[in-house]
Amino acid sequence: MFHVEHSRPMTAVHRPRATSLAALARRRLLRNRPALAALVTLIVVALACLAGPFLTGHAPGRIYPDLVRMKPGLAAHPQPDAVRPAIDRLAFRMRLAVEDFAVKDGTVRLTLTSPKPINERSLSYLPRSDLFGPPKILERSGDGRRLVVETRIQRFYFLLGTDVVGRDLFTRCLVAGRISLLIGLTATLVALIVGVSYGAVSGLIGGAVDALMMRLVDILYALPFVFFVIVLLVFFRAGLWLVLVAIAAVEWLDMARIVRTQTLSLKGRDFVRAAQALGLTTPAILVRHIVPNTIGPIVVAATLLVPRVILLESFLSFLGLGVQEPATSWGVLIAEGSRALESAPWMLGAPAGFLVVSLVALNVLGDGLADALDPRLSEPG
Structure with a gap:
């Protein structure tokens, strides 16, 4: 009599699944409490600037002639x-x-x-x-x-008081935040598009073309920014679009250098050589291989570029070369507050507070993204 041994079903071998760079970066970012707090702060500031002026009960341009320079408070x-x-x-x-x-x-x-x-x-x-x-x-x-x-x-x-003509300062700070954030995001987007394209092409082609393109960048670096803005003011009227053009025309230079350096380190990799051997065109190699592998440094640089653009716009508006009335920005409000510092210090403190909170949050978030996207950092078990 034979003993028949029943075969047991084969169990699948569990293999650890590879974690993508995006998932790894997201996990690291979620563990970084300062970066998460900065992200929440930015979301709150953005939502307040978008919806807040409709909820304050005051129109941004409404003047209360009998309520001039009211101090901040809940009364x-x-x-x-x-x-x-x-x-x-x-x-x-x-x-x-x-x-x-x-x-x-x-x-x-x-x-x-x-x-x-x-x-x-x-x-x-x-x-x-x-x-x-x-x-x-x-x-x-x-x-x-x-x-x-x-x-x-x-x-x-008037939670933050009124200004020298009787306008609600809280509402004006929220409306000004729209302009400052719009300039920061738009100028950064333009700098990304121009800088990434310019730096990737320069680094991948190399040779005399690369040298010529980088010399052009050096020449633009040598031009004083304020002098460049003053020249633009000779031909065009000061306003929001002039600020966007002036800032975007200069801020792409750093991005181009960053992307060029990354491209130079990538062009000797095996996957780029294999793509060239297969006959892929230069635009195809840039889109499929070069740019996707530089996303990490690009995202970090863009996050740190936004606060620099906002600060630059505030500087121009403080000098009277930026946003003009009836539009306003944090820089314009800071300039107005500095002129009334002795009689109404809250006119300077309110917009400066919004500006400082936004800049600190953007910088902290940029540092958090730099750590999250750094492939050299090991994942804690």
Whole structure:
């Protein structure tokens, strides 16, 4: 009698799966708490700049002439001690005298007198001041020289105060952030496209072409940036697009050198030689092999380029060579705040705070991406 041994099913051999560079970089970035905090900060700042101006309750260009240089705080304006002076100023404009004045539950009750019959249209000064609502006439004397009026006190909140003409500074900082971030991202994108293409072509072709292209870069490096902007201002009007063109025309130089150095180290690799032996054209080698293998340094350089562009735009706007009214940016607001530093220091502190937080977050995120995309760092077990 034979003993039949049942065969056991063969179990598959588990082999460790290779981890792609993107997955490895993502894992490293998620473990880097400062970089994650910087990324969250940037997302919050970007969302605040995009949606915040619609939620503050103040239009960016709205002027409150009776609320000039209000200090930052959570208190409602006008404050109780400012209601009577505001009424006196408005009565002076209306050429009326305030005989009686009382405030109760956010409502002002006034008794106005005049040597002549009072024209009711002059009461439009009350709602026009933005401090009070439409007036309601409660009593009127027979000769028309005495009116009892009731009006509602408007309530406004200025978290970061107001500027020298009475505009809400918080709203203006958020709107200015749109322009500064737009300039930073757009100029960086242009620098990436031009710099990566220029550096990759120069490094891959090599020889006399490479030498000629790099000498052109050296010549552009030698031109003073501010002088270049002033020359552009001779032919074009200062504004947002001029800033974008000026910054993008200069900031691609560093990117071109970085990509050229990476290309020189890659062109001798076996996969590039194999592609050349197979007859691939130079554009195909650049797109399929050179540029994808330089993504790491490019991403890191781009992340660090954005804060430099924003700072450069702020410098130009501070000198009056950048963004012009009615548009605004953090640099424009900082320039305005520096002129009112003694009387209203919050005008400088508010936009400078937004700028510093954004620049620090971008630099910390750039350092985190540099560590995450560095292939020489070993993955902790």
